[in-house]
Amino acid sequence: MSRLTRISMLVLLVCSPIAIGGAQELSGDDIRSLDGQVQEIKSDVLNIASELSNLEERLLYPSNTQIAVFVSVAESEKFRLDSVQIEINGELATHHIYSFQELEALQKGGVQRIYTGNIVTGDHELRVTMLGKLENGKDFNASDSFGFAKGVKPKALGITLAGPEFGASGIQVGDW
Amino acid sequence: MSRAPLSLIGLLLFGCLATSPSQSDELKDLYFGEALYYAHQGHFFEALERLDTEVKQHDELDEPALDTLYYHIDDAEFSLGDFELRYRMHHRAGRAIKAVLEGAVDEIVRNDAAYRLARIHFQKNQMADAMRALERIDGKVPDSIRDDIEFLRANIYLAEGRPAESIDVLRKLQDSDSFGGFAAYNLGIAYLQDGQRQAALEQLERAGQIATDEPAELAIRDKSNLVLGTILLEDGEYGKSIPYLNRVRLDGPFSNQALLSSGWASMSTDSFERAVVPWNILADREATDRATQEAMLALPYAYGKLNVHGRAAIFYGRALDSFSTEVDKLNASIESIREGRFLEALIREEIRKNKDWVIRLRSLPETPETYYLMELLASHDFQTGLQNYLDLADLRRKLLAWETSFDSFDEMVDIRHAHYDPLLPDIDTLFRELDSRIRLRIEQHKMLVKRRDHMLTTPRPEFLATPEEQAILGRIEHIETQLQGSESAFAVSSLQRLRRLKGMLTWTLETKYHERLTEFDRNLRGLDHAMAVVQEQYDQYVRARQAATHSYVGYQKPIKRLRAQVRNSVTKIELLMVRQGHLLEVVAVEELIARRSRLENYGDKARFALADSYDRATQAQANMDEQ
Numbered sequence: 001m002s003r004l005t006r007i008s009m010l011v012l013l014v015c016s017p018i019a020i021g022g023a024q025e026l027s028g029d030d031i032r033s034l035d036g037q038v039q040e041i042k043s044d045v046l047n048i049a050s051e052l053s054n055l056e057e058r059l060l061y062p063s064n065t066q067i068a069v070f071v072s073v074a075e076s077e078k079f080r081l082d083s084v085q086i087e088i089n090g091e092l093a094t095h096h097i098y099s100f101q102e103l104e105a106l107q108k109g110g111v112q113r114i115y116t117g118n119i120v121t122g123d124h125e126l127r128v129t130m131l132g133k134l135e136n137g138k139d140f141n142a143s144d145s146f147g148f149a150k151g152v153k154p155k156a157l158g159i160t161l162a163g164p165e166f167g168a169s170g171i172q173v174g175d176w
Numbered sequence: 177m178s179r180a181p182l183s184l185i186g187l188l189l190f191g192c193l194a195t196s197p198s199q200s201d202e203l204k205d206l207y208f209g210e211a212l213y214y215a216h217q218g219h220f221f222e223a224l225e226r227l228d229t230e231v232k233q234h235d236e237l238d239e240p241a242l243d244t245l246y247y248h249i250d251d252a253e254f255s256l257g258d259f260e261l262r263y264r265m266h267h268r269a270g271r272a273i274k275a276v277l278e279g280a281v282d283e284i285v286r287n288d289a290a291y292r293l294a295r296i297h298f299q300k301n302q303m304a305d306a307m308r309a310l311e312r313i314d315g316k317v318p319d320s321i322r323d324d325i326e327f328l329r330a331n332i333y334l335a336e337g338r339p340a341e342s343i344d345v346l347r348k349l350q351d352s353d354s355f356g357g358f359a360a361y362n363l364g365i366a367y368l369q370d371g372q373r374q375a376a377l378e379q380l381e382r383a384g385q386i387a388t389d390e391p392a393e394l395a396i397r398d399k400s401n402l403v404l405g406t407i408l409l410e411d412g413e414y415g416k417s418i419p420y421l422n423r424v425r426l427d428g429p430f431s432n433q434a435l436l437s438s439g440w441a442s443m444s445t446d447s448f449e450r451a452v453v454p455w456n457i458l459a460d461r462e463a464t465d466r467a468t469q470e471a472m473l474a475l476p477y478a479y480g481k482l483n484v485h486g487r488a489a490i491f492y493g494r495a496l497d498s499f500s501t502e503v504d505k506l507n508a509s510i511e512s513i514r515e516g517r518f519l520e521a522l523i524r525e526e527i528r529k530n531k532d533w534v535i536r537l538r539s540l541p542e543t544p545e546t547y548y549l550m551e552l553l554a555s556h557d558f559q560t561g562l563q564n565y566l567d568l569a570d571l572r573r574k575l576l577a578w579e580t581s582f583d584s585f586d587e588m589v590d591i592r593h594a595h596y597d598p599l600l601p602d603i604d605t606l607f608r609e610l611d612s613r614i615r616l617r618i619e620q621h622k623m624l625v626k627r628r629d630h631m632l633t634t635p636r637p638e639f640l641a642t643p644e645e646q647a648i649l650g651r652i653e654h655i656e657t658q659l660q661g662s663e664s665a666f667a668v669s670s671l672q673r674l675r676r677l678k679g680m681l682t683w684t685l686e687t688k689y690h691e692r693l694t695e696f697d698r699n700l701r702g703l704d705h706a707m708a709v710v711q712e713q714y715d716q717y718v719r720a721r722q723a724a725t726h727s728y729v730g731y732q733k734p735i736k737r738l739r740a741q742v743r744n745s746v747t748k749i750e751l752l753m754v755r756q757g758h759l760l761e762v763v764a765v766e767e768l769i770a771r772r773s774r775l776e777n778y779g780d781k782a783r784f785a786l787a788d789s790y791d792r793a794t795q796a797q798a799n800m801d802e803q
Contacts (some may be wrong), residue, residue, distance in 0.1 A: 034759065035264075048575075048738060050229045052738055056585075058731075062726065064723055102217065104217075105212075111212070158206055
């Protein structure tokens with residue numbers, strides 16, 4: 001094996017600037033042409049998804065009975081949220097166990113739509129229960145009830161969760 | 177051993193260039209927050225679907241300032257572009273960002289958009305367009321992307337073969353918190369491209385000694401040392417190259433290459449004992465790696481130089497076995513790919529659930545279709561093609577799931593239709609009756625209210641007379657009319673009595689007027705409440721009636737259209753998957769054939785060297801026996 005050839009190949013292999021991957025010429029034209037078509041179909045499917053969501057919402061959750069419950073985590077909160085349970089008027093609406101990815105998304109400012117359903121207009125009660133772990137490894141759980149009124153428009157409730165130092169229960173509910 | 181492919185470095189840097197999804201200080205729009213929730217998990221399809229719908233709805237509003245998205249609209253439009261970019265929809269991303277750029281927006285927002293557009297062009301290898309987009313940046317620049325812009329500018333110069341300009345930019349980035357390590361390495365490469373060898377070596381030495389705990393920066397530090405060591409090796413400065421090659425971490429992505437080069441550097445200085453150390457480590461590593469395969473051949477070569485021919489023969493034999501096994505594996509891989517199992521393995525659900533799926537591919541079970549997967553992934557085009565294939569598979573899965581929901585929707589509409597259709601005509605008849613009565617009462621109520629309001633300014637006591645008083649008054653007026661004109665004593669006396677009676681009645685009406693008006697007003701207010709209840713019930717009924725109709729009318733056409741669109745898209749996707757999959761298979765098979773032929777060549781060399789080593793070992797043994 002020629003040492004010089006080997007070393008030259010090695011230099012070519014390693015001496016490239018770090019940048020966003022520049023395309024190598026490996027069936028590149030075919031791949032790029034297909035890439036364009038893939039982008040088009042993605043766009044088509046996104047439009048279908050949007051229309052379908054709209055149709056689904058109209059069909060399953062009409063605005064006069066629609067209620068959506070969202071969950072977010074208070075800013076700078078480091079506690080590990082394990083699960084959340086939502087009850088409406090004493091009946092279990094939903095229960096969610098969080099994966100690491102979901103928790104990270106909440107901690108970065110994402111808001112989870114945890115429940116969408118239907119209720120009649122009037123006064124109702126929402127009960128929120130959360131289970132989690134504090135930074136020191138100690139388990140904690142909290143539960144709180146909130147009253148809210150459902151009118152003729154879709155109702156959106158935003159639940160903000162935090163550790164015990166946040167408030168009495170660490171659970172706050174806002175009307176949106 | 178944990179080992180990332182070379183291409184990982186490119187990905188790491190991409191991660192640095194792509195800004196995080198925007199996050200406003202105080203979130204005012206839950207639906208924007210929901211899109212961010214998906215984006216932060218890498219679910220860009222879902223994020224795009226929600227945000228796109230939300231932004232479109234916002235744009236259609238008559239008074240967008242009253243909408244909660246109004247506070248985030250700039251962020252939301254940027255995020256759309258960002259999500260599209262991350263979902264590899266460069267065309268749409270470019271359009272979204274151009275729209276922001278051309279709108280009447282703040283200087284900071286415009287400059288941010290220009291940077292993002294430049295990034296898209298750069299990723300698409302359109303360097304002139306990327307530079308033009310950067311040239312649009314003028315005035316105030318957001319602090320968070322100041323270094324990103326300059327780093328991108330330097331990379332464009334490098335890609336355009338203008339290292340001198342790149343050097344000027346990169347020098348200023350040496351103290352950057354986010355790009356320090358990358359800029360240090362790229363500056364070294366820029367010097368090299370510019371023909372400034374000494375400056376390049378000094379710069380790479382600096383880049384190779386940065387203090388960091390960040391995995392990405394550790395990798396770039398390794399790469400700096402590897403490049404520096406390789407340059408010195410190429411220039412015949414073997415002894416000098418070894419310390420740099422030895423600085424490369426043994427568990428980093430460049431360690432195999434560094435171990436191999438370190439061995440060759442030692443061989444070149446005739447330090448055969450030193451050469452066997454890195455090669456011994458390397459020869460035990462992943463047998464599919466090129467550097468490992470080369471080390472398997474180089475190690476016995478070094479033992480041969482040390483006159484340890486017996487051991488050389490053993491290692492040549494081991495290499496021969498390994499090459500033979502690898503050639504068998506390659507044959508099995510090629511066969512398996514040709515039978516379509518490669519693509520099946522890639523779209524396994526459990527792999528795609530993890531956001532680091534590219535890394536997880538490494539842990540796929542050892543099957544012929546995946547032996548050489550990571551090596552194939554080193555190619556950018558293969559990665560692009562593979563990602564597209566996986567995206568297509570995801571879309572197909574989604575569409576097929578949606579297809580099944582159309583049947584449920586149809587059934588739901590039919591059930592509602594069957595329930596409401598017979599009920600509604602009777603309800604409508606009853607409602608029409610009730611409606612006319614309610615309307616009458618509403619009119620009467622309005623009239624009373626009007627009368628009360630009028631009496632507040634113009635007192636009309638007779639309006640508040642009791643029915644009895646009204647009857648008496650009517651009777652008096654009737655008798656008065658009958659006695660009118662009569663001059664009899666009875667008539668005169670009766671008229672006097674009637675006047676007294678009327679006077680008494682008028683007295684009562686006048687003196688009790690305020691009391692009665694108050695009573696009337698109180699009663700009317702009670703009626704207001706009852707009327708409000710009636711109106712509320714009436715409105716509720718109208719809404720419920722509309723909801724009943726809306727629950728099953730007007731769905732057939734959209735469901736039918738969507739069903740057709742979904743079917744059509746599934747067909748298109750399946751065709752695209754076949755084409756994309758075929759392309760991937762061809763690329764993979766070509767690459768594996770090339771590898772096989774290299775290994776066969778190595779095998780031939782090992783076979784000859786093995787025979788030679790046996791001869792030499794036998795000769796050496798004979799010489800020893802003679803002595």
